[in-house]
Amino acid sequence: MKIVVYGLGIIGASFAAALKRAGHTVYGKNRSERPVKLALQRGMIDAKAESYEGAEVVILAIPPVAAMRELEEGAFPGGCIVADICGVKECIERVVCSASRIYRYVGTHPMAGKETSGIESADDRLFEGKNFIVTECAATDPEAVEIVCSLAKDVGFSRIVRCSAREHDRKIALTSQLAHIVSNAYGKSSLADSVSGFTGGSFQDMTRVGGVDEALWTELYLLNSEALLDETQALIHRLEAYCTALRAKDGERLRALLLEGRLAHERCFSEK
């Protein structure tokens, strides 16, 4: 199966390398030349892709606005499976479903990453044990989904969930987008510069993903602003309840708030 990966950043290059390790023939494509050369040198791809000609599967591992453009303008062969890996799905589905396409689109979101980006951070084991989300609509080709899911298993994902783009976008607003906002905001405390030696695991966790690529995340946030705004406002509202209890030095209320959070935490994790 000829697979082309377009976009050799951390996700695309990790996909390419993991697919190649699993025995697939992988062609790499990138806007700039350097990542292609690096991917070749490091054996992450078999060859440079000059075009999509002959491709059975194309993985678009580029930011959402660029992915939408490519889905409109790319010269994909008829019947070719095209899967994007963007962190927002409804806006992309809208582009793909707005006209009849000769390719078969499958929306995906690999729930893996690092606090660093670029091909230098790529790793053919990045997806091991991670979640892989596939989004489907009425127009989705079931065979294309099966093939994409089988590739996801090949690269190491341990769990695959299938849902609508809408469900994806609502849930990801909480599990990923808001987490990155909180982390980004957390480290802006006026004290954050002087806490060296005063930190434990909870501070590391809270700030780990705070160094976001602002161009990429601005795109992601604007393309899912409604759901993200809902979740952010709801979190602010919940945090205000602790402030009210602290201000009143109301131990009973504080204890009730913490208990509520512990029970929510247990429900959330017992389900996993």
Added chain:
Amino acid sequence: MKIVVYGLGIIGASFAAALKRAGHTVYGKNRSERPVKLALQRGMIDAKAESYEGAEVVILAIPPVAAMRELEEGAFPGGCIVADICGVKECIERVVCSASRIYRYVGTHPMAGKETSGIESADDRLFEGKNFIVTECAATDPEAVEIVCSLAKDVGFSRIVRCSAREHDRKIALTSQLAHIVSNAYGKSSLADSVSGFTGGSFQDMTRVGGVDEALWTELYLLNSEALLDETQALIHRLEAYCTALRAKDGERLRALLLEGRLAHERCFSEK
């Protein structure tokens, strides 16, 4: 050196076991019997402490309100070093400094823990690579501090910082207390029950410590409510800026906010 550890929860039992492994003779004391028996069975202590008689060092690994009572009422031998491990320090220092004491008090805060508690979670390697904070005031005995720091090194702490109780409490409000509030509040989203399969590392990080022991943390929060309230309100204020930008779909503003957070993140971590 005869060391008594009072309170065989995760921190106390880990201290006892790590001190014993380092060659010290360790006596264990606990309000209830079961942890003492377990600690003996597992070789975490040499013997049960029937009293503080003959103790050169006592480690009080009990919650703050109980620690303050013990510092008032405990029958410590003259000259004995008594170190508490509570996550708040100013309120405890006030108790100790309010009367002349025959023991030598040293405030400490081991920046280590797990999302679980109790002796079952104890681990003689818990402190390896972690930060240890020592708080000092005008009445602090320098020799007592040296001995406590040398025990901290024996159990594996990689870095020891010394500061005033006030500085500790301000910084810990950000690095630990607020992190636990955010984590506790995060999982209360109405969606949190249904995100299984939709999570990556950022959600795990954000929620890891959310299942707090509400009795202990209510104590800690009320004893440092002013600093914690400041930090919580400041975080809410920062989060509101992202909401304003999202509501206006203002990409330029959002990008500026994320960039500000990334730069803060880089400053914070370049210093570590």
